[in-house]
Amino acid sequence: MSATTDIEAVPQTRYSIETVDLNLWYGDLQALADITVKVKQGIITSLIGPSGCGKTTLLRCFNRINERYGNVTTTGEITILGKSIYDSDVSLSELRKSAGMVFQRPNPLPISIYRNVLFGVRVHVPCRSVSRSQRDEMVESALREVDLWDTVKDKLNKKATLLTLEQRQKLCIARLLPLKPRVILMDEPCSALDAEGTEKIENLLDTLRDKYTVVIVTHNMAQARRASDECMFMLMGKLIEHDKTTEVFLNPKDERTEMYIEGRYG
Ligand SMILES: Nc1ncnc2c1ncn2[C@@H]1O[C@H](COP(=O)(O)OP(=O)(O)OP(=O)(O)O)[C@@H](O)[C@H]1O
Numbered sequence: 679m680s681a682t683t684d685i686e687a688v689p690q691t692r693y694s695i696e697t698v699d700l701n702l703w704y705g706d707l708q709a710l711a712d713i714t715v716k717v718k719q720g721i722i723t724s725l726i727g728p729s730g731c732g733k734t735t736l737l738r739c740f741n742r743i744n745e746r747y748g749n750v751t752t753t754g755e756i757t758i759l760g761k762s763i764y765d766s767d768v769s770l771s772e773l774r775k776s777a778g779m780v781f782q783r784p785n786p787l788p789i790s791i792y793r794n795v796l797f798g799v800r801v802h803v804p805c806r807s808v809s810r811s812q813r814d815e816m817v818e819s820a821l822r823e824v825d826l827w828d829t830v831k832d833k834l835n836k837k838a839t840l841l842t843l844e845q846r847q848k849l850c851i852a853r854l855l856p857l858k859p860r861v862i863l864m865d866e867p868c869s870a871l872d873a874e875g876t877e878k879i880e881n882l883l884d885t886l887r888d889k890y891t892v893v894i895v896t897h898n899m900a901q902a903r904r905a906s907d908e909c910m911f912m913l914m915g916k917l918i919e920h921d922k923t924t925e926v927f928l929n930p931k932d933e934r935t936e937m938y939i940e941g942r943y944g
């Protein structure tokens with residue numbers, strides 16, 4: 679893959695993510711079917727649906743992480759920040775900087791908190807081009823943005839694995855930020871957390887709105903309702919409904935959406 683286009687340099691559009699007729703197969707198994715969607719910039723969009731309906735698969739399409747799994751075939755178009763991500767001049771590394779990902783298990787590396795925050799920078803940017811004071815600034819700014827600075831500022835050299843699960847998940851979000859992402863993709867980021875930790879991550883999500891476009895997969899209907907501006911409901915690889923979250927929950931257009939949010943299946 680050539681690395682000639684900085685995906686962040688493309689003009690801003692109203693939509694951060696757009697797909698047209700997106701299909702994906704794992705071998706013979708079709709996991710996504712004809713998904714056409716536009717995800718608006720600077721809002722939080724939740725992605726809901728029963729287990730196995732393709733939520734993680736769709737999220738992974740947005741930064742082409744699916745390609746790490748063998749036997750994946752994709753057809754259709756995906757545009758991130760106005761640029762087709764399958765264009766031959768798209769750099770996967772730039773794409774993944776622009777569209778960072780947070781996973782179910784808070785998975786910081788078993789190295790210091792400081793080095794965790796800088797891990798992505800070290801991978802993507804030549805070390806010598808970033809001074810020590812710039813690195814310190816990046817760490818402080820990222821940790822402040824996720825409301826972790828006051829808690830960890832005196833133990834930056836301690837291992838990240840000593841943090842609580844909620845703090846670890848905040849750290850996983852923090853380590854995306856020095857790469858200046860525009861899109862943050864979260865796959866059930868609270869599923870390993872207790873109610874208190876979940877509330878703290880939801881509060882954090884609220885502060886990320888506007889600056890970032892966030893897509894969050896969740897099984898927690900209350901969370902989708904509380905935390906997202908728009909909601910997408912998927913079923914068996916298809917996008918059934920996509921609307922303002924209040925509409926999806928209070929006035930669903932499709933009977934299958936209604937059944938799901940009422941807990942009648944899934
Ligand atoms: N790497 C893979 N190889 C083969 N099949 C896969 C792979 N990943 C997912 N699948 C299959 O694709 C379908 C969609 O899976 P996906 O993980 O995207 O669903 P999901 O909605 O995220 O489910 P959950 O809510 O359980 O996380 C499922 O049938 C799943 O078994």
Ligand SMILES: [Mg+2]
Pocket residue numbers: 733734735865
């Ligand atoms: Mg999943």
